[in-house]
Amino acid sequence: MSRLEQGLARMRAAFSASLDKILTGRGSPDLGDLEESLILADVGPETARKLIERLKHIPSRGESARDSLATALVDMLEGEPPAPGLRLSGTPSVLVLVGVNGTGKTTTLAKLAARLGKEGKTSVLAAADTFRPAAIDQLQVLADRVGARVVAHRPGSDPAAVAFDAVQAALKKGNDLVLVDTAGRLHTRAGLMDELGKICRVIGKALPGAPHEVLLVLDATTGQNAIEQARVFKEAVGVTGVILTKLDGTAKGGIVVSVRWRMGLPIRFVGVGEGMDDLLLFDSREFVQALLGPGR
Ligand SMILES: Nc1nc2c(ncn2[C@@H]2O[C@H](COP(=O)(O)OP(=O)(O)OP(=O)(O)O)[C@@H](O)[C@H]2O)c(=O)[nH]1
């Protein structure tokens, strides 16, 4: 089993248990049943309806119902325009991670540094979560583990100033990346959303064109509320991509399809565990394959 298949084990078990009944019967599947099981998997009612519509329009070339569903899912995940890889066009490239509390921002930041480090890229981690004193220590511990440098100020200080200094430090030392950790915040708190906008503007002053990516970290176990989070963060700070964490901890990863299709946001990575290697590049074909399993 691939790492992705392992990570999606719970989701796959739930998905295939309900799909097997629907897809292995003779003749065309009952689309009403299929729609219901997609909704139960957190695909969301609107997205499920759209998927079913697409399924109806896929010409039956003698392929199995499972293959038709796989095709429709991949289509929806790829969407328009196709999702490119991480935008790393700057020197340094600045990536800001945002999201509500506890979605996995800090852990994911370290995983990204580890991953890009393997490609020979050096990172500076900006401890711009100055809200919780423990956040700076957490980032430092993770940074030591993955061999990255941290720029931090005192707890309670201005997060935008930390980000500014981190970009300057990377410019001076010739680092490839600046990864900015931000405090978790509820999307319903307008003041906190404004603060994120300020962090991004100040980064742009330190380096024109930056940040190159604003990555929204969503917890896959939150279900459909993730859509509302995506909507508000996208509006407030121009999110450029999504990282979906904790897919290993849910039987309902259908949110992946919803985020991609309803929000038009590309999914860059998925988190499938707490280890530093448990961050996988998102590939819609691989994902659907791992979710539905090989055709029977
Ligand atoms: N199982 C699993 N756990 C994860 C994953 N990503 C993060 N976690 C765990 O989620 C918990 C919260 O992670 P953090 O990185 O501290 O989350 P955060 O978004 O920085 O939290 P705040 O800064 O408080 O908003 C930790 O216990 C992580 O190990 C994942 O992909 N799978």
Ligand SMILES: [Mg+2]
């Ligand atoms: Mg954090």
